[in-house]
């Protein structure tokens with residue numbers, strides 16, 4: 001395994017170009033299962049999770065051709081309807097194949113994903129919605145066995161806002177018999193991007209981006225040709241990099257209107273954030289003010305930015321109260337930040353971050369994707385050198401992050417553990 005060595009204290013400046021969004025690419029790649037034609041996807045990020053979903057599509061019988069950031073997929077002949085435990089346990093988003101396989105084939109056998117570092121991550125709402133659409137769901141030996149001659153439209157209400165639950169059921173509904181309504185649906189830009197892709201394929205979806213999505217089932221879909229939207233979480237992470245190093249970074253190719261909550265919070269900290277043609281210009285100041293934040297479903301402050309924001313608050317001048325209201329265990333990065341000298345106290349789903357001390361470099365361990373980003377950000381501003389082990393987590397969701405940071409003036413390199 002590799003570890004990342006980061007030398008702290010270097011101000012970052014220059015321009016970074018944001019890659020395609022992981023959480024848009026994954027469901028859109030899976031939507032290729034809904035048609036026999038050749039789908040063409042541009043601006044697909046080169047990430048471990050994208051390669052994993054491509055492997056799953058090939059296991060199911062699809063043909064995948066990747067040329068740089070262009071990926072072509074044809075699920076002309078699906079030869080399997082099973083997503084194995086080996087694959088699903090490495091990436092929970094694999095459960096997204098449930099809806100499309102049921103819609104296209106009438107059957108699916110998908111391993112229960114199991115929990116992950118940030119929580120139990122149940123998929124009960126996915127399964128309940130599919131049952132409401134007429135699917136027979138049985139659980140045995142850790143696998144979900146789903147069958148349905150033809151799914152039928154249903155009125156589905158999500159007890160909790162679920163991003164992939166909304167996406168899974170949207171994909172199940174596009175070929176169902178009749179109309180499906182998803183209420184209390186997720187409103188993320190990635191959900192809207194999937195709906196736009198499905199509509200280009202011939203689906204009839206209205207309301208994506210609002211809490212109520214209506215899908216009128218059709219008999220057949222054609223292929224899509226779309227460009228993946230920019231990654232708002234990668235862009236937000238680079239905003240924090242500018243703030244935490246007192247730097248000056250132009251974040252090109254991002255979509256500010258997908259990032260309003262994060263922009264608002266970073267401005268509250270005292271950072272200058274200017275919207276410019278094609279992106280954002282972020283200039284960190286001398287002082288960093290402590291600001292409270294609570295993670296909520298989109299368009300509120302995203303849980304995927306919580307760990308990164310906490311790293312910044314460690315360098316602020318007061319007390320920041322950070323509430324994690326989406327996942328039950330998304331404070332794993334706290335113990336690692338404490339090893340660097342951070343003054344953080346956790347009480348249930350709330351972390352109290354007292355700034356005012358400069359963190360010091362230390363050996364720390366990455367535990368999940370966004371925790372890795374948090375540790376890199378802290379290391380960029382800490383005194384001395386930080387060694388981050390198990391850095392493979394970061395490669396799941398940040399394309400070429402080491403190169404991008406080095407081009408902004410960071411001093412970091414990978415070594416074998």
Ligand code: EPZ
Pocket residue numbers: 022023026093119120121122123124125126127160161162163164165303304326327328369370397
């Ligand atoms: C998506 O995960 C994202 N992943 C996550 O990004 C993101 O953190 C999360 O949405 C929240 O925004 C992808 O899009 C691939 P949820 P998802 O279903 O869909 C509970 C990253 O770092 N819930 O919206 O799995 C669940 O436990 C990743 O890029 C149920 O109880 O999250 C959680 O508390 C991490 N039952 C809450 O809902 C269900 O059936 C929100 O989860 C489904 C979810």
